[in-house]
Amino acid sequence: MCDMEVDVIIIGGGPAGSSMGSYLAKSGVKCIIFEKEKFPRPHVGESLVPSSTRVFNELNFIPKMEKAGFPKKFGAAWTTYNSDQIYHHDFKDLEESDVDIRFNEREQQDVDQPYTYHVDRGLFDKLLLEHAEELGAEVHQEADVFHVEFVNKDRVEVKVRFPDKEEKKYACKILVDASGRNTFMGNKLKIKIKDPVFNQCAFHTWFTDFDRNSFKDPDFIYIHFIPVSNTWMWQIPINETTTSFGVVTQKDNFPNTNEQREAFFWDCVAKRPELDKQLKKAKRVRPYTVEGDYSYAMTELVKDNLILIGDAARFVDPIFSSGVSVALNSARFASRDIVEALKKGDHTATSFDTYNKTIRAGVNNWYNFIKMYYRLNVLFTYFVNQPKYRLDIIKFLQGDVYDDTAPKLLKEMEKIISQVESNPKHPLHAFLGNLTSNSFNVFEKKN
Numbered sequence: 041m042c043d044m045e046v047d048v049i050i051i052g053g054g055p056a057g058s059s060m061g062s063y064l065a066k067s068g069v070k071c072i073i074f075e076k077e078k079f080p081r082p083h084v085g086e087s088l089v090p091s092s093t094r095v096f097n098e099l100n101f102i103p104k105m106e107k108a109g110f111p112k113k114f115g116a117a118w119t120t121y122n123s124d125q126i127y128h129h130d131f132k133d134l135e136e137s138d139v140d141i142r143f144n145e146r147e148q149q150d151v152d153q154p155y156t157y158h159v160d161r162g163l164f165d166k167l168l169l170e171h172a173e174e175l176g177a178e179v180h181q182e183a184d185v186f187h188v189e190f191v192n193k194d195r196v197e198v199k200v201r202f203p204d205k206e207e208k209k210y211a212c213k214i215l216v217d218a219s220g221r222n223t224f225m226g227n228k229l230k231i232k233i234k235d236p237v238f239n240q241c242a243f244h245t246w247f248t249d250f251d252r253n254s255f256k257d258p259d260f261i262y263i264h265f266i267p268v269s270n271t272w273m274w275q276i277p278i279n280e281t282t283t284s285f286g287v288v289t290q291k292d293n294f295p296n297t298n299e300q301r302e303a304f305f306w307d308c309v310a311k312r313p314e315l316d317k318q319l320k321k322a323k324r325v326r327p328y329t330v331e332g333d334y335s336y337a338m339t340e341l342v343k344d345n346l347i348l349i350g351d352a353a354r355f356v357d358p359i360f361s362s363g364v365s366v367a368l369n370s371a372r373f374a375s376r377d378i379v380e381a382l383k384k385g386d387h388t389a390t391s392f393d394t395y396n397k398t399i400r401a402g403v404n405n406w407y408n409f410i411k412m413y414y415r416l417n418v419l420f421t422y423f424v425n426q427p428k429y430r431l432d433i434i435k436f437l438q439g440d441v442y443d444d445t446a447p448k449l450l451k452e453m454e455k456i457i458s459q460v461e462s463n464p465k466h467p468l469h470a471f472l473g474n475l476t477s478n479s480f481n482v483f484e485k486k487n
C-alpha cells in the first residue's frame with residue numbers, strides 16, 4: 041500500500057527540482073517534491089548567467105526575483121596577477137590582461153533584460169520552491185528519500201523518511217532525480233564516473249563591509265586568477281553589504297585541515313594586493329565551507345521511468361557560473377519530454393531522448409570550453425579581446441550552449457591549443473596548464 045500515487049516524484053527541491061515541479065504543475069501534471077532539508081539552507085552557487093532568465097520568464101518568476109532585491113549582475117570580469125606580459129609572433133595582439141564582458145553586448149532570444157542576478161541561495165532556493173508549491177506541486181521539506189524500487193513499466197515506488205522517523209511509501213510513473221551532488225540515483229545505479237582531470241576543491245565564506253566600489257564594476261562577478269596552478273577566487277555580491285569569496289584549486293594543492301585551508305585562502309588573497317587590502321578591512325560573517333572533489337558525469341541521464349537533472353546528472357567546474365543555469369534548463373527541457381511521455385503513456389527511456397541529447401550537448405559544450413580555459417587560459421583572454429570571437433564567447437557566458445553540438449568557437453580554440461601543444465617553440469607553449477588534453481579525451485570517450 042502506498043500513501044499517495046502521483047505522475048511524477050522529484051527527489052530534491054534545489055533549483056533543478058523546484059523548477060521541474062513548477063513546469064510540471066503548470067502543465068497539469070500531478071507531482072510531488074521531496075526535499076530533505078528545511079529551507080532556507082545555505083548553498084554554494086550564487087552567481088547566475090542570463091539563460092536562467094528564460095526559465096524565470098516561462099515560470100513567471102521574475103517579479104519575485106525583483107521583489108527579493110537580489111543584486112543585478114550586468115556582466116563578469118576576470119583579473120590577472122600579471123598584466124605586463126606581451127607576446128609576439130602570431131599572437132602579437134595577445135597580452136595577459138584583465139578582461140570583462142557585459143551581457144547586453146549580445147542580444148538573446150527570449151531574454152528581455154540586460155542583467156541576471158547574484159543570489160543568496162538560501163533565499164533564492166526557498167522562493168523557487170515556494171513558487172512550485174504555489175503553481176500546484178506538492179512539496180514536503182525535511183523529507184529524505186532513502187529507497188527506490190522500479191516495480192514495473194508504469195510504477196516506481198519511493199520510501200521517504202520524515203523528521204519524527206516516520207516512513208511513508210509513495211508511487212509514481214516517472215521519477216526525477218534532482219538530488220544535486222548527492223547524486224542519489226547515480227550512486228544507487230552505479231552509473232557515476234568521477235572526472236579524472238578536474239579534481240577541484242573549493243573553500244568559501246561571506247564577508248561584510250568589503251568595499252566593492254574599489255573595483256571597476258562593483259555589480260559584476262569577479263574571477264581573480266591566482267599564481268598557483270589551476271587556482272582562482274570568486275567575488276560575488278550577495279547584498280548591499282555582503283560579498284561571497286571562495287578559492288577553487290586542484291585537490292593536490294588543497295590542505296588537509298581547516299586551519300591549513302584558512303591559511304591557504306589568505307595566502308591566495310595575499311597574492312593579489314588590491315584584494316588583500318580590501319578584504320583585510322572586511323569582516324567574515326559565515327563559517328568557511330569546503331566543497332570537495334566535485335566533477336563527475338553519469339554514463340546515462342535517462343532510463344525507463346527515470347530522468348536525472350541538474351547536478352544529479354553531471355557537474356562541471358564552476359569557473360563560468362554554469363551550474364544553476366544548467367539545473368534550470370535541464371528542468372525546462374526534461375519537463376517537455378515528461379509531459380509528452382505521460383500523454384502517450386510511454387515512460388521508457390526513448391521518450392526522454394530529446395532531453396538526453398539536448399542536455400548532453402549543452403553540458404559537453406560547457407565542459408570543452410572550461411577544459412580549454414584550464415589548458416591555456418591566456419587564450420581565453422585573447423578570444424575575449426578579439427572582435428572576431430567576442431560575441432561567440434559572450435554567447436557561452438550567457439549560457440546559450442544548447443543549440444549547437446559543435447560550436448565554431450570551440451573548434452577554433454582546439455585548433456590553436458593543438459598547435460601550441462605540438463610546437464615547443466610556440467610563444468604560448470610555456471603557458472600551457474598542467475591538465476593535458478589527452479586525459480580529457482579519456483573521459484570524453486566514456487560519454
Ligand SMILES: Cc1cc2nc3c(=O)[nH]c(=O)nc-3n(C[C@H](O)[C@H](O)[C@H](O)COP(=O)(O)OP(=O)(O)OC[C@H]3O[C@@H](n4cnc5c(N)ncnc54)[C@H](O)[C@@H]3O)c2cc1C
Nearest residue numbers: 052054055056076085087185219220242350351358363364
Ligand atoms: C565551488 C562551487 C561554486 C559554484 N558556483 C556557482 C556559481 O557561481 N553559479 C552557478 O550557477 N552555479 C555554481 N555552482 C554550481 C551550483 O551550486 C549547482 O550547479 C546548483 O546548485 C545545482 O542545482 P540542483 O538543484 O541540481 O542541486 P542542489 O542545489 O544541490 O539541490 C539538490 C537538493 O536535493 C536535496 N536532496 C539531496 N538528496 C536528497 C534525498 N535523498 N531526498 C530528498 N532531498 C534530497 C538537497 O538537500 C538539495 O536541497 C557552484 C558549485 C560549486 C561546487
